[in-house]
Amino acid sequence: MNERRNGLKEKITNNPIWQSMFRHGYEKTGRRYTLQVLQNVWLHLHPPRVTRHAINFRFTWCMGGITFLMFLVTAVTGVLLMFYYRPTAEYAFRDIQYLEFDIPFGMLLRNMHRWAAHGMVIAVMLHMFRVFLTGSYKKPREFNWGVGVILLLVTFFLSFTGYLLPWDQLAFWAVTVGTNMARATPVLGHEGPFHPQDIVTQSNDVRFALLGGTIVGPSTLLRFYILHCVAVPLLASVLMALHFWRVRKDGGISGPL
Amino acid sequence: MEHFLELVTKPDNVPIVAIVLLLPLFTWLAFSQGRRNDRAGTPAEAALNDKVYCWPYLCRNEFLCAIIIMLVLGIWSITIDAPLEEPSDPTKTPNPSKAPWYFLALQEMLVYFDPWIAGVVLPGLIIAGLIAIPYIDINPRGKGYYTLKERPFALITFCFGFFVLWIVLMVVGTFLRGPGWNFFAPWKEWDPHKVVPLTNVNLSYLFGIRNEQPAGIFGLCAVAGYFALGPIYYFLKRGTSKFLQELGLVRYIVVSFLLLTMMALPIKMILRWTLNIKYIWVSPWFNI
Numbered sequence A: 001m002n003e004r005r006n007g008l009k010e011k012i013t014n015n016p017i018w019q020s021m022f023r024h025g026y027e028k029t030g031r032r033y034t035l036q037v038l039q040n041v042w043l044h045l046h047p048p049r050v051t052r053h054a055i056n057f058r059f060t061w062c063m064g065g066i067t068f069l070m071f072l073v074t075a076v077t078g079v080l081l082m083f084y085y086r087p088t089a090e091y092a093f094r095d096i097q098y099l100e101f102d103i104p105f106g107m108l109l110r111n112m113h114r115w116a117a118h119g120m121v122i123a124v125m126l127h128m129f130r131v132f133l134t135g136s137y138k139k140p141r142e143f144n145w146g147v148g149v150i151l152l153l154v155t156f157f158l159s160f161t162g163y164l165l166p167w168d169q170l171a172f173w174a175v176t177v178g179t180n181m182a183r184a185t186p187v188l189g190h191e192g193p194f195h196p197q198d199i200v201t202q203s204n205d206v207r208f209a210l211l212g213g214t215i216v217g218p219s220t221l222l223r224f225y226i227l228h229c230v231a232v233p234l235l236a237s238v239l240m241a242l243h244f245w246r247v248r249k250d251g252g253i254s255g256p257l
Numbered sequence B: 001m002e003h004f005l006e007l008v009t010k011p012d013n014v015p016i017v018a019i020v021l022l023l024p025l026f027t028w029l030a031f032s033q034g035r036r037n038d039r040a041g042t043p044a045e046a047a048l049n050d051k052v053y054c055w056p057y058l059c060r061n062e063f064l065c066a067i068i069i070m071l072v073l074g075i076w077s078i079t080i081d082a083p084l085e086e087p088s089d090p091t092k093t094p095n096p097s098k099a100p101w102y103f104l105a106l107q108e109m110l111v112y113f114d115p116w117i118a119g120v121v122l123p124g125l126i127i128a129g130l131i132a133i134p135y136i137d138i139n140p141r142g143k144g145y146y147t148l149k150e151r152p153f154a155l156i157t158f159c160f161g162f163f164v165l166w167i168v169l170m171v172v173g174t175f176l177r178g179p180g181w182n183f184f185a186p187w188k189e190w191d192p193h194k195v196v197p198l199t200n201v202n203l204s205y206l207f208g209i210r211n212e213q214p215a216g217i218f219g220l221c222a223v224a225g226y227f228a229l230g231p232i233y234y235f236l237k238r239g240t241s242k243f244l245q246e247l248g249l250v251r252y253i254v255v256s257f258l259l260l261t262m263m264a265l266p267i268k269m270i271l272r273w274t275l276n277i278k279y280i281w282v283s284p285w286f287n288i
């Protein structure tokens, strides 16, 4: 069997056409494997080697990686969506309709963006669950767990700011309900306990800062658009870089030893 | 029934259905591995502690995983369309109005607590509490492998919060709340005119205290007692135990505060269902 395979390999590679395309063979050595990740900008986040249990699906469930993959999918599809979408009360809804009905694969694009966003929330919940169950937050990973908790919030906020953008009834009221609670912030909300009377009002409390108005309106749309497309993704990227860096600096994926 | 089915098949609720199906699977995976590790004495993960090259072994798994997930996402995106309702209209309030699904446990808490607690203080404490976990869990065992036996307290507490206070509340908020945020069992018709008699009373009232000021003081005592008595009693009884000595006073206070805050939600829920309690503590500035 092995001989037959080697013979076949010989036939495929030992001819002028193959050799004109590939300058040298692929040596299966540790040096080669190490350089493969060290010399590749996309792979260099990996250490050269990891413990065997860490690559087991049953240990990490791959959920951190899936979260990141979902983030990448939303980034790519999101940029494409931005070509067709204008964040104003006049156009937002129509642009989504136009996207769905008139743009080739527009509906698919929108679906992928939305379901990847939901997928990211699911995956990040499961990732946190796994990290807890394996006790991976314990020393020396305390800080990275904290970074993770912030990433969880950022993920929610990314999804939430995006929820408003279609500017339909679903979006409008979900965000109205979601932001209504900010009224009740102690001290800083105009209906919260201990807010300074006549100083913190409906038109200058935290909710106003979030919405750019006293109700969800055109300026909310613009605010959420900028938060959703620029500010929060940037923050998420920075935090993810920190998160991945710490995974390595803390000694790679946690293990019993 | 028809409303329930409509909610379950709503495209935006697919993630919850997915979670409800995925979580038991992953919980079973983790717990069966934990049980096996506990029985064997040494975790299976320890036997796999030799090093392998990331390329190709880890990268291969990552690529494989990415391909499978992209396939799932592709099929999901082809078969189910993202929802688009009518254009937004500030004058037409849907009933019920629901936040996105991952916030529905918070919205569900609004039934039991005023918005400043349910919407601001409790979420803040959840975040702070989550970040605090590594610093207050001083148990050095169960790091980097699945186990049940070696950290029962941590597991029970976290799983209670995760499953009961998050997932279950989220599912209730999504599927079982209808007009007026009233509870409707899956087989019930939604009745937009359902009126639930508001017979809720404050705790002080049950104890026969009707005047404002004594009631306020009573409430303060009830809340302070809730947070203080248990921890103080336990500390006096077991304060010299080796575990509490290692934990230290500050950690002990933080742990008991967070734990009691977490339990305040189910306690208040039960008080509401059984005794129709509205507030524990009514003060001129806020109500709890």
Ligand code: HEM
Pocket: A060, A062, A063, A064, A065, A067, A068, A124, A127, A128, A131, A134, A136, A137, A141, A144, A145, A146, A147, A148, A149, A150, A151, A152, A155, A240, A243, A247, A252, A253, A254, A255
């Ligand atoms: C945007 C969100 C997040 C991304 C993209 C992400 C990504 C990752 C990745 C790729 C890993 C490598 C191991 C694995 O896949 O399980 C990892 C590990 C880790 N993550 Fe996250 N994560 C996120 C959120 C979180 C959250 C919410 C937490 C906890 C609250 C968390 C805590 C950790 C910890 C402690 C580790 C080290 C685990 C170990 O060594 O076993 N991360 N993360």
